[in-house]
Amino acid sequence: KILVLLLNEYLDVVCQLVMSHGGTIDKIVGDAVHVIFNAPIDQPDHPARAVNCALAIDRFATEFMLKKRQQGLDFGITRIGVNSGPAVVGNFGGSSRFDYTAHGDAINTAARLESVNRYFGTRICVSGNTAQHCPAHFFRPIGALVLKGKTEAIETYEPVSEEESHSPRVERYLAAYEHLKNEQPDAGRMFSELLEAYPDDPLVQYHADRISRGETGATIAFDKK
Numbered sequence: 321k322i323l324v325l326l327l328n329e330y331l332d333v334v335c336q337l338v339m340s341h342g343g344t345i346d347k348i349v350g351d352a353v354h355v356i357f358n359a360p361i362d363q364p365d366h367p368a369r370a371v372n373c374a375l376a377i378d379r380f381a382t383e384f385m386l387k388k389r390q391q392g393l394d395f396g397i398t399r400i401g402v403n404s405g406p407a408v409v410g411n412f413g414g415s416s417r418f419d420y421t422a423h424g425d426a427i428n429t430a431a432r433l434e435s436v437n438r439y440f441g442t443r444i445c446v447s448g449n450t451a452q453h454c455p456a457h458f459f460r461p462i463g464a465l466v467l468k469g470k471t472e473a474i475e476t477y478e479p480v481s482e483e484e485s486h487s488p489r490v491e492r493y494l495a496a497y498e499h500l501k502n503e504q505p506d507a508g509r510m511f512s513e514l515l516e517a518y519p520d521d522p523l524v525q526y527h528a529d530r531i532s533r534g535e536t537g538a539t540i541a542f543d544k545k
Contacts, residue, residue: 326393327351327530333380341373347423354431356422367404374400374444375479382443401433403447415532432467433476435545441479441522448475456486461497462523466541473539478523489518500527501538507531 331348338345338355345397346354355373358366381398382458388395405426416422427451440462451459459477464475484490496510511528518524532542 321505328487330384332444334377336372337429341369343373367450370402371454371457371479374402378443397443399434399437400444401430403430403433404450407447432545440526444479446477446479451477460490463540464539468542468545472514503536
């Protein structure tokens with residue numbers, strides 16, 4: 321009973337945030353909420369809506385997690401994947417039941433991006449397909465990901481605030497990432513120095529570890545979902 325009450329308390333606010341940003345709740349599976357934008361009503365700004373919604377959910381979920389942990393409840397981290405692309409949307413089912421939902425590679429990719437957050441220590445992973453349509457938002461690159469079952473890499477980004485985007489941490493990260501992407505030999509040194517300066521930055525830690533294992537470049541292949 322406690323678990324049901326806790327989950328409903330969490331999902332109630334998440335669903336409210338989705339609807340306040342004009343999103344459509346596709347389905348709820350356990351503690352996961354599947355959301356689509358630009359359907360059933362056209363939304364020309366749907367990529368920005370999706371990112372704004374993700375940021376709002378992240379703010380709430382982080383506060384909710386901390387509050388519940390202070391109460392002695394081990395509530396986990398909320399991870400979010402955002403992607404844009406074509407999908408088949410409509411009522412699917414039979415004569416006795418219909419399900420208004422979306423199908424397609426863009427949907428599967430969003431789910432995969434949610435999953436890979438756990439490797440990077442990020443909470444929101446946004447595809448380049450979405451980020452390129454959000455000029456008012458600020459991001460730092462995560463990597464070019466080749467997701468399980470895919471052959472082409474997808475550029476991915478972590479949203480940051482405007483203030484963070486001008487901070488020494490993010491500016492130094494962007495410089496180091498550019499060297500990593502271009503496979504320049506000093507990328508390892510730059511990430512090591514970054515890690516020393518910002519030891520609590522999990523994305524810096526991730527790339528520093530990759531380089532220490534002899535990996536080069538910003539393309540990362542996954543053999544797991």
